[in-house]
Amino acid sequence: MKDVALLGSTGSIGIQTLDVVRANTDKFNIKVLAAGTSVEIIRNQIAEFRPETVIMADNDAGRLIKDQFTEITVLSGQDALKESVGSSDIIVNAIVGFAGLPVTLTALNEGKILALANKESLIAGGPIVQKARMTKSAMIIPVDSEHSALHQCLHGYQSTFNEPSQSIRQLILTASGGPFRGLTLQELEKVTLDEALMHPTWNMGPKITIDSSTLMNKGLEVIEAHELFGVPYSEINVVVHPQSIVHSMVEFIDSSVIAQLSMPDMRLPITYALNYPNRNDSQWGSINWHQITKLEFEQPDFESFACLKLAYQAGETGQTAPAWLNAANEVAVEAFLQHQIMWVDIPHLIADVLDNYDGRQAIEENDIYEADKQARLVARKIMERK
Numbered sequence: 001m002k003d004v005a006l007l008g009s010t011g012s013i014g015i016q017t018l019d020v021v022r023a024n025t026d027k028f029n030i031k032v033l034a035a036g037t038s039v040e041i042i043r044n045q046i047a048e049f050r051p052e053t054v055i056m057a058d059n060d061a062g063r064l065i066k067d068q069f070t071e072i073t074v075l076s077g078q079d080a081l082k083e084s085v086g087s088s089d090i091i092v093n094a095i096v097g098f099a100g101l102p103v104t105l106t107a108l109n110e111g112k113i114l115a116l117a118n119k120e121s122l123i124a125g126g127p128i129v130q131k132a133r134m135t136k137s138a139m140i141i142p143v144d145s146e147h148s149a150l151h152q153c154l155h156g157y158q159s160t161f162n163e164p165s166q167s168i169r170q171l172i173l174t175a176s177g178g179p180f181r182g183l184t185l186q187e188l189e190k191v192t193l194d195e196a197l198m199h200p201t202w203n204m205g206p207k208i209t210i211d212s213s214t215l216m217n218k219g220l221e222v223i224e225a226h227e228l229f230g231v232p233y234s235e236i237n238v239v240v241h242p243q244s245i246v247h248s249m250v251e252f253i254d255s256s257v258i259a260q261l262s263m264p265d266m267r268l269p270i271t272y273a274l275n276y277p278n279r280n281d282s283q284w285g286s287i288n289w290h291q292i293t294k295l296e297f298e299q300p301d302f303e304s305f306a307c308l309k310l311a312y313q314a315g316e317t318g319q320t321a322p323a324w325l326n327a328a329n330e331v332a333v334e335a336f337l338q339h340q341i342m343w344v345d346i347p348h349l350i351a352d353v354l355d356n357y358d359g360r361q362a363i364e365e366n367d368i369y370e371a372d373k374q375a376r377l378v379a380r381k382i383m384e385r386k
């Protein structure tokens with residue numbers, strides 16, 4: 001029986017992780033649940049999974065849970081999230097955004113197995129996360145479907161920058177293309193929030209759904225792949241694959257390509273991450289080969305979807321540039337969700353923020369928090385001026 005700490009339990013990945021745990025109560029025990037504000041959802045989760053500890057990042061939400069569940073430990077506040085790592089065997093980081101960074105770092109520094117959905121922590125904190133990964137017994141098992149696919153194609157091999165694999169020619173990340181695939185720049189000027197929130201193949205939280213519509217999600221995943229597998233940016237490529245059946249591929253130096261395929265269901269990479277290095281029966285993700293009539297691949301449109309290009313540029317710059325990219329994107333997406341800017345303004349705002357990048361080195365943890373803070377300040381100033 002493995003004890004699991006699930007952070008971000010009330011979101012899309014959190015709820016799907018609990019589906020997997022519910023189907024495998026003989027293997028996994030939920031020891032800790034953590035979330036932000038969603039009191040109603042977590043109440044039901046506590047009643048069903050009976051965790052020892054619950055953490056609410058929001059203090060008011062924490063107070064409500066504490067009053068109702070006197071028999072369990074309830075902590076609240078953003079800083080309390082780090083306490084979640086504790087004595088659990090696996091930490092699932094399913095928090096959205098930069099707020100997930102302290103948990104990623106604490107889990108790795110304590111030598112835990114980290115099932116990582118929160119890509120933003122790896123992107124923003126790259127060089128510092130790399131150091132934390134060196135801790136004895138620390139391990140990241142990616143939950144993102146593309147990186148789970150790469151992890152599977154590479155049989156779990158995760159390289160570091162000091163020791164890159166000599167046998168990989170390229171990593172090929174697949175992208176569904178999002179709801180606006182094929183639209184021209186002129187057509188993209190008119191897209192609405194409702195349209196951007198309608199993803200053709202995946203049902204996800206609002207932030208990643210918008211990121212998918214701009215292809216920033218794929219850009220972030222390029223940086224995530226670089227950080228996880230130590231492959232240079234020139235050897236990480238993106239192909240659009242609208243069916244979302246092939247989740248990513250590795251081409252080796254002998255021109256052989258290994259791909260991972262399944263139906264688009266996040267419970268499959270979650271099952272893989274929780275059971276790694278073993279495989280477990282899964283009721284999700286099985287392909288009906290009589291219904292799959294075509295698998296298409298095409299080039300992404302870097303001009304209409306400038307976020308992808310911006311992510312490659314920030315990744316190549318390195319140091320705290322990806323933290324700036326991530327912060328600028330979080331501010332832009334939030335502003336779009338609040339109807340403060342248009343969809344087409346998202347890449348412009350991010351590009352304007354990156355033009356102000358101060359070149360700060362990522363030497364210690366605080367450099368990442370400062371970079372994030374500075375980039376958000378710059379983004380808000382630029383928005384106020386417009």
Ligand SMILES: NC(=O)c1ccc[n+]([C@@H]2O[C@H](COP(=O)([O-])OP(=O)(O)OC[C@H]3O[C@@H](n4cnc5c(N)ncnc54)[C@H](OP(=O)(O)O)[C@@H]3O)[C@@H](O)[C@H]2O)c1
Pocket residue numbers: 007008009010011012013014034035036037038039057078081094095096097099117118119120143144145202203204205206207208266
């Ligand atoms: N959804 C997917 O299919 C998918 C696929 C691949 C990767 N991912 C990645 O997985 C992560 C989660 O995505 P999601 O779609 O599940 O997001 P989501 O549905 O928006 O859920 C986010 C979760 O994070 C919690 N949260 C938000 N802010 C927090 C804070 N400051 N402190 C603590 N908890 C906080 C939320 O709690 P409350 O709601 O209670 O406030 C919620 O439980 C993201 O990094 C995303 O890129 C998601």
